[in-house]
Amino acid sequence: MAPRILRRLFAVAPPGARRRLAGALLDFKSLPARLADPRRRAEPWAFVHNVGDGDFVAVGAQLARHLTDHAGLSPGDRVLDIGCGNGRVAEQLAPLLADGGGSYIGFDLSPAGVRACRRRFAGRPHMAFEHLDVWNGEYNETGKLAETEVVFPAADASVDLAFATSVFTHMRMSGMRRYLAETARVLRPGGRLAFTAFALAPERQASEVFGFQPFDATSMIIDPRSPERAIGHWRPAIEAAVAEAGLALTSSLNGLWAPPSAYDGGQDLFVAVKG
Numbered sequence: 323m324a325p326r327i328l329r330r331l332f333a334v335a336p337p338g339a340r341r342r343l344a345g346a347l348l349d350f351k352s353l354p355a356r357l358a359d360p361r362r363r364a365e366p367w368a369f370v371h372n373v374g375d376g377d378f379v380a381v382g383a384q385l386a387r388h389l390t391d392h393a394g395l396s397p398g399d400r401v402l403d404i405g406c407g408n409g410r411v412a413e414q415l416a417p418l419l420a421d422g423g424g425s426y427i428g429f430d431l432s433p434a435g436v437r438a439c440r441r442r443f444a445g446r447p448h449m450a451f452e453h454l455d456v457w458n459g460e461y462n463e464t465g466k467l468a469e470t471e472v473v474f475p476a477a478d479a480s481v482d483l484a485f486a487t488s489v490f491t492h493m494r495m496s497g498m499r500r501y502l503a504e505t506a507r508v509l510r511p512g513g514r515l516a517f518t519a520f521a522l523a524p525e526r527q528a529s530e531v532f533g534f535q536p537f538d539a540t541s542m543i544i545d546p547r548s549p550e551r552a553i554g555h556w557r558p559a560i561e562a563a564v565a566e567a568g569l570a571l572t573s574s575l576n577g578l579w580a581p582p583s584a585y586d587g588g589q590d591l592f593v594a595v596k597g
């Protein structure tokens with residue numbers, strides 16, 4: 323539990339400052355692992371672009387395992403990472419895809435995140451990263467491109483597996499619908515999408531971890547000062563948006579944020595296929 327002064331700072335700081343502060347705490351926690359293992363010394367610093375709590379390697383490995391176990395990730399896949407952050411999933415996928423002849427494109431609105439990824443994967447031609455200056459109230463308040471106008475950096479029908487881990491949990495439904503439509507455009511027939519969300523239901527809208535409060539017709543939020551800090555979407559709205567994009571949901575698993583959970587991920591996991 324953070325000391326009271328830190329909790330107070332988190333409560334009053336604007337989103338960018340809050341994220342940096344949280345990132346600095348995460349960096350402090352990661353110091354022992356970095357010092358003990360020379361291979362970990364070049365990991366991205368979270369105070370530069372904080373993609374969330376937890377250890378860079380452990381969280382990345384867990385997310386990659388979820389893609390394998392639940393979305394059929396295989397080494398020959400052409401993969402699209404929507405909101406790739408500082409590359410914690412890319413880190414896990416790079417050797418697997420190199421061995422199997424697969425490839426990876428990641429994009430994010432954070433120049434620092436994309437720079438860190440490009441540095442880390444320099445000289446590995448199967449790993450590509452793109453920066454898009456997309457507006458997001460939590461991550462990029464000065465972004466020039468609306469989420470509803472984003473065009474993914476991938477050609478039509480060129481992707482076997484697209485995924486968005488902990489990204490739609492920061493986006494309003496209008497942006498999410500655009501991202502689902504773009505996903506349907508870039509997936510080949512039979513290609514899969516895995517994404518995480520806080521899927522709200524009457525019995526699942528508050529928990530010890532999150533107390534969601536009403537926001538708009540399709541969503542709830544935890545912080546009125548920064549709605550994109552964490553957004554939960556009502557499950558029927560998620561399902562309708564997936565169908566509207568021309569994707570068919572094949573599974574969904576409840577995450578740990580609101581028990582009872584069906585797998586070991588924090589957020590709910592959805593998998594869909596393009597017909």
Ligand SMILES: C[S@@+](CC[C@H](N)C(=O)[O-])C[C@H]1O[C@@H](n2cnc3c(N)ncnc32)[C@H](O)[C@@H]1O
Nearest residue numbers: 373374405406407410430431432458461487488
């Ligand atoms: C919690 S982090 C997750 C990062 C990464 N997916 C992971 O699991 O490690 C959320 C990420 O989504 C990115 N993001 C938020 N809104 C976005 C948008 N509209 N388009 C692209 N990236 C976005 C943020 O910059 C941040 O890197």
